[in-house]
Amino acid sequence: MKAYIQTDKNGEFYNVNAFVAYEGFKNFGFEIEKFTNLDEISNKNPEHIIVGGIGNVRRRLQDLNIIRKNKEIDYPTELKPYLKRNIWSSTINEIFNKKEWNIFIKPQTETKLFAGKVIKSEMDFLGLINEEKETEVWCSELINFKTEWRCFIRYKEILDIRRYKGDWDTKIDVKTVNDAINSFISQPNSYALDFGVDENGEMFLVEVNDGHSLGTYGLSSAHYAKFLSARWSELTQTKDFLNF
Incomplete structure (x- = not known):
C-alpha cells in the first residue's frame, strides 16, 4: 500500500x-x-x-486511463427536494446578455476556472467572459445562509460534520442529513453534503462535492485517510484497504 x-x-x-x-x-x-x-x-x-x-x-x-464524468455532482436529481430553491444551467454569455442579476453562479465542468460568486451587476463579469468559448455554469437563486456545514459521507454513513461558516451555536438537523443520504441513490463511496441554515432557521442543501480531493475542514487524520481511500478505490476499481 x-x-x-x-x-x-x-x-x-x-x-x-x-x-x-x-x-x-x-x-x-x-x-x-x-x-x-x-x-x-x-x-x-x-x-x-x-x-x-x-x-x-x-x-x-x-x-491511469480512468474516465470520470466531466461535470461535477453539484445538484443530484435525487436531492432536489433538499435544495429548496431554483437552480438552472446557463452560460456566462447568456447571463450577461439577459442581464440576470442577483444570482449565484459556479462553473459546471472546470471547477477551478473561477470561484462561485454572486452576480449583482455587469462589473461582476470582469475576467469571466471568454469570447472564444462558452463557459457553462450553474445558476442559483440567492439564499442568505447564516451558517454552513460540510457533512462528510463515507459508505452511506456520516463520517463527520464540520462547520465552515457562520455562527458556532447554530444547530444542524442530522435527521435531514440522513434522509438526504438515503435519498441519494447514485451516491459515490465518499462525498460531502454541504448544508446551510438561513436567518429563519430553514435548512437547505447548498451543494454536493465529490470525495476524491476535498479538504479536511478539521477532519481527524484517520477519518481523512479513510475518506480519500474510499473514493479513490471506487474510481480505480481497486480494493479499499481502509474499509473498516
Whole structure:
C-alpha cells in the first residue's frame, strides 16, 4: 500500500490537507512517497493513492486511463427536494446578455476556472467572459445562509460534520442529513453534503462535492485517510484497504 502525497519545491507538504493525509496514511501503515510533479511518478499501479490538488488527482486518473464524468455532482436529481430553491444551467454569455442579476453562479465542468460568486451587476463579469468559448455554469437563486456545514459521507454513513461558516451555536438537523443520504441513490463511496441554515432557521442543501480531493475542514487524520481511500478505490476499481 502506497500513498503519493504532493509537496512544494522545498519538500514541504503543499498544504494542511496533504499533511493530515500523510499522518493518516502513515499511521495505517501505508508507504509514503512525496512528489512535486506528477511526471516524477512512473508507477502505474492504480492501488497507489494520490493526494494533492484537484488538478493533479484528476490528471493521475487520466494517466491511469480512468474516465470520470466531466461535470461535477453539484445538484443530484435525487436531492432536489433538499435544495429548496431554483437552480438552472446557463452560460456566462447568456447571463450577461439577459442581464440576470442577483444570482449565484459556479462553473459546471472546470471547477477551478473561477470561484462561485454572486452576480449583482455587469462589473461582476470582469475576467469571466471568454469570447472564444462558452463557459457553462450553474445558476442559483440567492439564499442568505447564516451558517454552513460540510457533512462528510463515507459508505452511506456520516463520517463527520464540520462547520465552515457562520455562527458556532447554530444547530444542524442530522435527521435531514440522513434522509438526504438515503435519498441519494447514485451516491459515490465518499462525498460531502454541504448544508446551510438561513436567518429563519430553514435548512437547505447548498451543494454536493465529490470525495476524491476535498479538504479536511478539521477532519481527524484517520477519518481523512479513510475518506480519500474510499473514493479513490471506487474510481480505480481497486480494493479499499481502509474499509473498516
